[in-house]
Amino acid sequence: xxxxxxxxxxxxxxxxxxxxxxxxxxxxxxxxxxxxxxxxxxxxxxxxxxxxxxxxxxxxxxxxxxxxxxxxxxxxxxxxxxxxxxxxxxxxxxxxxxxxxxxxxxxxxxxxxxxxxxxxxxxxxxxxxxxxxxxxxxxxxxxxxxxxxxxxxxxxxxxxxxxxxxxxxxxxxxxxxxxxxxxxxxxxxxxxxxxxxxxxxxxx
Amino acid sequence: xxxxxxxxxxxxxxxxxxxxxxxxxxxxxxxxxxxxxxxxxxxxxxx
Numbered sequence: 001x002x003x004x005x006x007x008x009x010x011x012x013x014x015x016x017x018x019x020x021x022x023x024x025x026x027x028x029x030x031x032x033x034x035x036x037x038x039x040x041x042x043x044x045x046x047x048x049x050x051x052x053x054x055x056x057x058x059x060x061x062x063x064x065x066x067x068x069x070x071x072x073x074x075x076x077x078x079x080x081x082x083x084x085x086x087x088x089x090x091x092x093x094x095x096x097x098x099x100x101x102x103x104x105x106x107x108x109x110x111x112x113x114x115x116x117x118x119x120x121x122x123x124x125x126x127x128x129x130x131x132x133x134x135x136x137x138x139x140x141x142x143x144x145x146x147x148x149x150x151x152x153x154x155x156x157x158x159x160x161x162x163x164x165x166x167x168x169x170x171x172x173x174x175x176x177x178x179x180x181x182x183x184x185x186x187x188x189x190x191x192x193x194x195x196x197x198x199x200x201x202x203x204x
Numbered sequence: 205x206x207x208x209x210x211x212x213x214x215x216x217x218x219x220x221x222x223x224x225x226x227x228x229x230x231x232x233x234x235x236x237x238x239x240x241x242x243x244x245x246x247x248x249x250x251x
């Protein structure tokens with residue numbers, strides 16, 4: 001949700017700076033379908049009930065979940081020439097590294113859950129248990145490998161969307177901001193789809 | 205996308221389709237890459 005807010009804020013700032021909303025249509029994105037498929041897979045898996053297993057043991061859910069991030073890395077690589085995409089890629093890599101080293105999900109501490117007002121959730125979760133409908137699993141800082149890269153930043157209430165996020169999330173949000181700004185301020189030229197449409201019209 | 209885009213564009217503006225597609229891809233890329241915990245929903249899972 002906080003990343004959706006980052007996208008919306010980026011668009012609003014782009015408009016305030018005199019950018020055009022339609023400028024987004026001209027972004028020459030490659031392999032976009034891979035990103036959509038990867039996100040759809042993630043959305044599917046975070047709503048799956050996790051099976052009981054020891055901390056760090058990988059199941060098919062974790063394998064496919066991490067695999068979806070590899071699809072995103074391919075998308076990032078294919079679009080690395082666009083402004084902000086490398087920053088998104090760096091954030092993605094940092095998140096991926098910490099998830100892979102901690103059993104496939106993003107660690108979050110009980111303290112962070114309490115700070116954002118979900119103290120009631122902590123007693124119902126054992127260490128290493130995934131939090132339903134998120135990419136997170138509960139782990140203490142002592143149990144977390146690369147703790148600094150996990151979800152350590154807390155935005156508590158009265159922020160409208162209390163959140164816990166990582167260094168990688170900050171980089172992803174910044175990358176999205178730069179990508180959207182450059183698109184809306186007209187730093188991309190129309191390509192690809194326009195050509196294919198005009199070609200099809202000429203051929204018919 | 206290039207295959208089905210001309211067909212879709214018969215029914216709607218090509219620019220609108222490109223805009224929706226770009227927003228969809230950027231959103232998928234950003235949400236797929238990030239891993240924040242946001243509240244408003246969520247809860248315990250598993251046995």
